[in-house]
Amino acid sequence: MKIAVAKEIDPSEPRVAVSPDTIKKFKALGAEIAIEPGAGIKSGLPDSEFTAAGATVSADAVKDADIVIKVKRPEASELPKYKRGALVIAIMDPYGNEAALKTIADAGVAAFAMELMPRITRAQVMDVLSSQANLAGYRAVIEGAEAFGRAFPMMMTAAGTVPAAKVFVMGVGVAGLQAIATARRLGAIVTATDVRPATKEQVESLGAKFLAVEDEEFKNAQTAGGYAKEMSKEYQAKQAALTAEHIKKQDVVITTALIPGRPAPKLISSEMVKSMKPGSVLVDLAVERGGNVEGAKAGEVVDVDGIKIVGYTNVAGRVAASASGLYARNLFSFIETMVDKANKTLAVNWDDELVKATALTKDGAVIHPNFQPK
Numbered sequence: 001m002k003i004a005v006a007k008e009i010d011p012s013e014p015r016v017a018v019s020p021d022t023i024k025k026f027k028a029l030g031a032e033i034a035i036e037p038g039a040g041i042k043s044g045l046p047d048s049e050f051t052a053a054g055a056t057v058s059a060d061a062v063k064d065a066d067i068v069i070k071v072k073r074p075e076a077s078e079l080p081k082y083k084r085g086a087l088v089i090a091i092m093d094p095y096g097n098e099a100a101l102k103t104i105a106d107a108g109v110a111a112f113a114m115e116l117m118p119r120i121t122r123a124q125v126m127d128v129l130s131s132q133a134n135l136a137g138y139r140a141v142i143e144g145a146e147a148f149g150r151a152f153p154m155m156m157t158a159a160g161t162v163p164a165a166k167v168f169v170m171g172v173g174v175a176g177l178q179a180i181a182t183a184r185r186l187g188a189i190v191t192a193t194d195v196r197p198a199t200k201e202q203v204e205s206l207g208a209k210f211l212a213v214e215d216e217e218f219k220n221a222q223t224a225g226g227y228a229k230e231m232s233k234e235y236q237a238k239q240a241a242l243t244a245e246h247i248k249k250q251d252v253v254i255t256t257a258l259i260p261g262r263p264a265p266k267l268i269s270s271e272m273v274k275s276m277k278p279g280s281v282l283v284d285l286a287v288e289r290g291g292n293v294e295g296a297k298a299g300e301v302v303d304v305d306g307i308k309i310v311g312y313t314n315v316a317g318r319v320a321a322s323a324s325g326l327y328a329r330n331l332f333s334f335i336e337t338m339v340d341k342a343n344k345t346l347a348v349n350w351d352d353e354l355v356k357a358t359a360l361t362k363d364g365a366v367i368h369p370n371f372q373p374k
């Protein structure tokens with residue numbers, strides 16, 4: 001069983017799909033690990049760290065690999081190097097990318113999308129959305145603090161008092177909860193909002209104050225799967241009025257609101273942005289899905305009359321070493337389920353619910369029901 005780790009060819013992707021820790025775990029499963037040179041450099045992992053853990057480093061790493069692991073979906077130029085029938089596991093970003101999936105299918109590899117992993121107890125350790133969103137939530141606060149020209153904690157000094165920063169977190173999923181915890185650790189006064197009632201208690205348990213329009217619709221806003229529903233126009237108007245009043249008094253706003261399969265809800269209008277004090281900061285973690293803040297631009301920091309809107313993409317990648325370590329562990333835990341431990345061989349059970357949920361292509365065809373050619 002040969003596992004290869006490909007170096008990311010997208011220059012904006014600093015993460016790597018393996019860690020010294022998972023190399024040792026793969027070896028214990030009976031696998032050989034080969035890594036393309038320099039794959040870990042941007043995550044602070046030189047080749048020597050990988051060889052010390054028992055991997056080989058080679059430009060031909062992927063050539064005869066049974067499994068290729070990556071961070072991002074392989075591009076067309078990478079596919080000819082892979083063995084037909086190899087498993088290729090990555091964050092595939094499949095929605096709206098049907099043409100790329102067809103190219104992968106044509107290359108004869110079996111591609112798996114880590115982000116389609118079901119959110120069930122057994123697969124928690126493989127949940128790449130959570131592992132990366134948690135770090136993105138942390139980093140969003142660091143970005144906000146960096147762009148905000150003032151301190152977060154209240155400081156009473158001989159030269160005067162620095163007031164505590166007021167931080168407002170919109171969307172209290174995995175990223176939002178970590179943003180609240182991080183802002184609290186830095187000493188900010190934190191408020192937070194979500195449309196799912198279950199989040200109220202979570203917000204309060206972190207020492208923040210919950211703020212939301214708590215009407216009948218709010219009481220039913222959570223789907224059976226634990227996600228948010230798209231709210232009615234009436235609810236959105238009430239939510240906007242509450243937000244508009246609150247936001248004027250905030251120093252840093254962090255938005256993380258998403259609805260599965262839909263564009264991100266627009267929660268902050270340009271007027272609301274302009275109502276904030278100069279020097280205030282908004283960090284829009286939903287920018288890659290259209291953004292929660294009007295005027296946010298993917299990959300940019302926009303200045304609106306002295307108010308900054310931070311729209312960095314791949315925010316987890318801005319904590320590359322930690323993000324790589326957790327992602328590598330997500331991957332290992334998934335691959336472990338595909339190995340026959342007695343014979344130390346690859347034995348994919350195509351009927352396993354984890355495999356069914358994540359497998360995109362096999363034997364030259366796109367097999368996932370959500371991505372069938374129209």
Ligand code: NAD
Pocket residue numbers: 118119120121123124127129130133170171172173174175176193194195196199225226227228229231256257258259260265267
């Ligand atoms: P997400 O990234 O889909 O959305 C982020 C947050 O935005 C959510 O809390 C959502 O309710 C909120 N939101 C949507 N529309 C909004 C609006 N108009 N105003 C304010 N907030 C809005 O969420 P996520 O981080 O993936 O978490 C979703 C759920 O899944 C949570 O209940 C979480 O606890 C759960 N979860 C379960 C598992 C598991 O069981 N393995 C793992 C991770 C998360």
